[in-house]
Amino acid sequence: MVTEHASASAATAAAKPDQNSLTCYFQGGYVRLGEARIPLMTHAFLYGTAVFEGIRAYWNAEEKQLYGLRIRDHIVRLRNSCKIMLMADVPSVEDFTEIVKQVLRRNEFHEDAYCRPSVYKSTEAIGVKLHGLTHDLYVLAVPMGDYIDTEKGIPTGTVSWRRVSDTAIPARSKITGSYVNPAFSKSEAMLNGYDEAIVLTQDGHVAEGSAENLFMVRDGVLITPPVSDDILEGITRAGVFEIAKHLDIPIKERSIDRTELYIADEVFLCGTGAQVSPVASVDHRAVGDGRVGPISKQISKTYFDAVRGRSGAFRHWITPIYTSD
Ligand SMILES: Cc1ncc(COP(=O)(O)O)c(C=O)c1O
Incomplete structure (x- = not known):
């Protein structure tokens, strides 16, 4: 081997x-x-x-x-x-x-x-x-523990590979064969010294991380690409929408340009594996001042409380496994 x-x-x-x-x-x-x-x-x-x-x-x-x-x-x-x-x-x-x-x-x-x-x-x-x-x-x-860092903010880089397009392999479904595409992205990012990849669509908009959906914050508004931008329709992504509503944070779905990430106030990735993972830099540009921003912190805290059963508001997300029935 x-x-x-x-x-x-x-x-x-x-x-x-x-x-x-x-x-x-x-x-x-x-x-x-x-x-x-x-x-x-x-x-x-x-x-x-x-x-x-x-x-x-x-x-x-x-x-x-x-x-x-x-x-x-x-x-x-x-x-x-x-x-x-x-x-x-x-x-x-x-x-x-x-x-x-x-x-x-x-x-x-x-x-x-x-x-x-x-x-x-x-x-x-x-x-x-x-x-x-x-x-x-x-x-x-x-x-399984953490997949990528969830606290200090990770360095990310845009990769040369493009997210598989819905016209080639359905991006909204988790087909094992299609995971060669994120594997190329993740390895390129890691071998170039980043923790995660930022992957663009065929037409150059931001799609997602290698196996995470992406959010950015500009002027207090959470923004994420729409489901028609070749993303996986993430369950954590839907959870972030619920959390934002709960915390009264405005949220919007629209296409994102690569260079918007360079000037965003905050960026984070989210997914079942990745959980909520703040991004410290994109292509060597610090996100905000390079520290984890206040909206990412709030979303992250609410998320981790919810998944461990410490939040009444999100009890419907979790199922107790050890029951007597
Ligand atoms: C390509 C891709 N995007 C996004 C995600 C995040 O999706 P979810 O929050 O449903 O885990 C995953 C993980 O499953 C993924 O593989």
């Missing part, structure tokens, strides 16, 4: 979990993660024809409770991705949500975790197409 640029990749690679101590849902049952194997000829492996979600679960030590974050919303988006990829007959939102909860529960996590449900084209055949293929699903979960 050869690892290119080992030092840079080590920074992003999560520690490899012990697969024999983790339980996943695979081919209709709950099995050890290490025992879940797919044949080499599986269509999804050959052509990237799977869809997936990344769901976080947060450990609340005082309550000794694990909270699944917005499980239902992720399952709704996953089912939408299935529809786009011509995968019918997937479990209902209720049944799928129950499997996710079961996987988290059976792993008995007492720490933050990440859960990945996926529906994949399971036919074992050569042939590039979407129709006339079978599909199956799995749900796995592993322990």
Whole structure:
């Protein structure tokens, strides 16, 4: 096995979990993660024809409770991705949500975790197409802490790769094969010394980070690209809209030019993995005075209180995993 640029990749690679101590849902049952194997000829492996979600679960030590974050919303988006990829007959939102909860529960996590449900084209055949293929699903979960810094502000850089356009691969669905695009962006940014990428659309507007939606603040107004600018329709992004409403911060969807980021008062990235991550600089220009700005701080505090179950206003986002039912 050869690892290119080992030092840079080590920074992003999560520690490899012990697969024999983790339980996943695979081919209709709950099995050890290490025992879940797919044949080499599986269509999804050959052509990237799977869809997936990344769901976080947060450990609340005082309550000794694990909270699944917005499980239902992720399952709704996953089912939408299935529809786009011509995968019918997937479990209902209720049944799928129950499997996710079961996987988290059976792993008995007492720490933050990440859960990945996926529906994949399971036919074992050569042939590039979407129709006339079978599909199956799995749900796995592993322990996971922060993905990128969430406190001090990160350096970012615009990359030369463009965000995959909806006219090429649907940007609003999480298709495994399409993640080669953010992988190019993330690696270019990191190998150039940044923590994250700023990715532009084909026509040069700001789309998002490599796996995060983007917000900027100008004159007290939160601004984010519209869903028609080749972004993933982020669940955290929708959460930021809710938080902004709760905090009475004006918010607007419109296209953003790259150089607006250079003169913005604040910029932050958000996503299930990234959470809320303030941006300290873009292309070597400090955002504001380079320190985390007041609106980013407010959004971030409200977000982290919400996900750990410390906020009554956002209780509807979370699902307790350890229940007696
Ligand atoms: C390309 C991309 N954009 C944005 C996001 C943020 O989306 P969400 O908040 O739903 O996790 C993600 C993460 O899932 C992503 O992969």
